Amino acid sequence: MKVVGIDLGTTNSEVAIVENGQVRVLPGEDGDSILPSCVGFSDTGKLLVGREALRQYAAAPERTVKSIKRWMGTDHKTTFGDKEYLPHEVAAMILRALQQRAEKALGETITQAVITVPAYFTDAQRQATKTAGEIAGLEVLQIINEPTAAALAYDLRSEETERVVVYDLGGGTFDVSVVEITGEVTEVLASHGNNRLGGDDFDRLLQLHLADLFRQQHGVDLPDDAATQARLLRAAEQLKIDLSSHAFATVREAFLGSKGKTPLHLEIEVARADLEKLIHPLLVETLEAIDRALTDANLEPEEIDRIILVGGSTRIPLVQQMIQEHLGQAPTDGIQPDLCVALGAALQAGVLGGESVDAILVDVIPHSLGIAAAITTPMGIMPDYFSAIIPRNSVVPVSRSHVYSTVFDEQEAVEIEVFQGENAIASENVPLGSFRVENLPPKPAGTIQIEVHFDFDLNGILTVTSTEKGKGQQGTLVVNHASIQKLSSHDLKQARADLDALFESDEIIEISGEELGDAVEIAPELAELLNRARQALPTLDAEAAEELQDLLDQIEKAIRASANANQSTELTELQAELSDFLYYASTNEAE
Ligand code: AMP
Numbered sequence: 001m002k003v004v005g006i007d008l009g010t011t012n013s014e015v016a017i018v019e020n021g022q023v024r025v026l027p028g029e030d031g032d033s034i035l036p037s038c039v040g041f042s043d044t045g046k047l048l049v050g051r052e053a054l055r056q057y058a059a060a061p062e063r064t065v066k067s068i069k070r071w072m073g074t075d076h077k078t079t080f081g082d083k084e085y086l087p088h089e090v091a092a093m094i095l096r097a098l099q100q101r102a103e104k105a106l107g108e109t110i111t112q113a114v115i116t117v118p119a120y121f122t123d124a125q126r127q128a129t130k131t132a133g134e135i136a137g138l139e140v141l142q143i144i145n146e147p148t149a150a151a152l153a154y155d156l157r158s159e160e161t162e163r164v165v166v167y168d169l170g171g172g173t174f175d176v177s178v179v180e181i182t183g184e185v186t187e188v189l190a191s192h193g194n195n196r197l198g199g200d201d202f203d204r205l206l207q208l209h210l211a212d213l214f215r216q217q218h219g220v221d222l223p224d225d226a227a228t229q230a231r232l233l234r235a236a237e238q239l240k241i242d243l244s245s246h247a248f249a250t251v252r253e254a255f256l257g258s259k260g261k262t263p264l265h266l267e268i269e270v271a272r273a274d275l276e277k278l279i280h281p282l283l284v285e286t287l288e289a290i291d292r293a294l295t296d297a298n299l300e301p302e303e304i305d306r307i308i309l310v311g312g313s314t315r316i317p318l319v320q321q322m323i324q325e326h327l328g329q330a331p332t333d334g335i336q337p338d339l340c341v342a343l344g345a346a347l348q349a350g351v352l353g354g355e356s357v358d359a360i361l362v363d364v365i366p367h368s369l370g371i372a373a374a375i376t377t378p379m380g381i382m383p384d385y386f387s388a389i390i391p392r393n394s395v396v397p398v399s400r401s402h403v404y405s406t407v408f409d410e411q412e413a414v415e416i417e418v419f420q421g422e423n424a425i426a427s428e429n430v431p432l433g434s435f436r437v438e439n440l441p442p443k444p445a446g447t448i449q450i451e452v453h454f455d456f457d458l459n460g461i462l463t464v465t466s467t468e469k470g471k472g473q474q475g476t477l478v479v480n481h482a483s484i485q486k487l488s489s490h491d492l493k494q495a496r497a498d499l500d501a502l503f504e505s506d507e508i509i510e511i512s513g514e515e516l517g518d519a520v521e522i523a524p525e526l527a528e529l530l531n532r533a534r535q536a537l538p539t540l541d542a543e544a545a546e547e548l549q550d551l552l553d554q555i556e557k558a559i560r561a562s563a564n565a566n567q568s569t570e571l572t573e574l575q576a577e578l579s580d581f582l583y584y585a586s587t588n589e590a591e
Helices: 051-057 087-106 123-136 146-153 199-218 226-245 272-296 317-327 340-352 489-502 524-539 542-561 569-590
Strands: 003-008 012-019 022-025 039-041 047-049 078-080 083-085 112-117 139-145 161-169 174-182 185-194 248-259 262-271 306-310 360-364 369-377 380-390 398-405 414-420 430-437 449-456 462-468 474-478 514-516 520-522
Touching: 003 087, 003 146, 003 340, 012 087, 012 340, 022 340, 039 051, 039 087, 047 051, 047 087, 083 087, 087 112, 087 123, 087 489, 112 123, 112 146, 112 340, 123 139, 123 489, 139 146, 139 340, 146 161, 146 174, 146 185, 146 306, 146 340, 161 272, 161 317, 174 272, 185 272, 199 226, 199 248, 199 262, 199 272, 226 248, 226 262, 226 272, 226 569, 248 569, 262 272, 272 317, 306 317, 306 340, 369 449, 380 398, 380 449, 414 462, 414 474, 430 462, 430 474, 524 542, 524 569, 542 569
Parallel strands: 003 112, 112 139, 161 306, 185 360
Antiparallel strands: 003 012, 012 022, 039 047, 078 083, 161 174, 174 185, 248 262, 369 380, 369 414, 398 449, 414 430, 449 462, 462 474, 514 520
């Protein structure tokens, strides 16, 4: 049975496998290795995952969700129609699409996976990722850290010890890790990051900048509605990507706003330097994180043998330049930065699946874990002191115990409150849960001893057990947020059945054809747009009607000229133009 490696990214996801000692990313039927981490429902209620969902994002943001990974481990709800979904339920849809992709490519059933998460992910986020896998019908054999996966993919294993900085800047998360690779062992020495920083932020800054430029150019504001802003954001992302390879690039969006009845187009040239000015402060933050990771790992920049870049946003020239200036050496290139995490996950999956791949993985925990305790000082008892039981960057799996004693005479109970973080004041850290040990025997302060045991497993799940030394009374806590609790088998079955229903046919993420005119197959979205266009025609003023008719004529020509209408780029462009036109017409009507 094959085990797949999955990079479940904020922006994009991939699935990879080791076969005959070779590791490769499995492409979808469209030949694309990357599956955008985007989920939506079409207007007919059909589930869309990946590129199709992304395509409708601008036109239907209320039925489409991106960057769900940012919400993993919370109870943030995404509403599609009259149904609400938790983040791990949306992630399960992406995982199921990847599973189907792998099954189609390999011609066999896939039920086991290794999934990567940022090194900085909390327990709640890791647990939510695991639950997402389970709902999708994948047994998650291991959750591994993305930088560790990347280092594995770069195949840096040599007999000498190499110290590597892995700088991972993706769409929604930033992570920097210092790893040490000796022979076949990859060890994360330290990691830092910000799971709310990435290319999406650059897109938003550029979006605001474009809105400013539009105002300066036309003297009016762009409409503030979701659809216009979504289009602007999409244009901003494309502009950002273009500016990675060009010093100047032009953004063009037709019918984005209006002045009275006159439609306004956005057409602006932006310099790479302008983008750099906008994102510079965020990149400075990433350099500070590098410094913190190096300090934690007890290393000077000169002691780093290699820098590897991971994540689509590291294609931005300024990112590479700032890292090089900061650390005094150029990053290694070679592997596509967006695929190396998936490749590394596949290597680890191969090891677990019994393939002959030579790699051993050692991971560390990203935050210190401990409990709130009271300490006795000359000034009296100080509560809310954070007593770390497992220090951050401990190699996992790890188990540690501490013994605590009561602080009051005849104390009847103790509350074990578990936190993660680095602050000496417990309540300033992230609370993970608590439980109470009651009915303690009435004894003087300091005489009842309670051992608190922390067990952190390979998947980043923490189990806390307390044992009262005298009577052997026990309490246990498995850390998971209320919102991401492991589902009971009944709930899991139900969630899986719901997902199965959405995916009931293999065709679910394909666009199924529909007949038009001379038996030419066109996509349902286009058919829908044409319908709306025909209805809109009589309501438009002469000038707009003429413009629309012209567009419809071009589309008809393109449909007839194309043997396979779904694949004509001209048609895709015309379709986008029609969608924009109709959107503009409808907002104008509403005014
Ligand atoms: P990842 O999460 O690694 O797939 O990275 C996705 C992010 O990389 C998105 O924010 C993309 O806009 C961004 N990205 C991809 N290619 C480029 C590029 N050539 N230049 C700048 N950003 C890019």
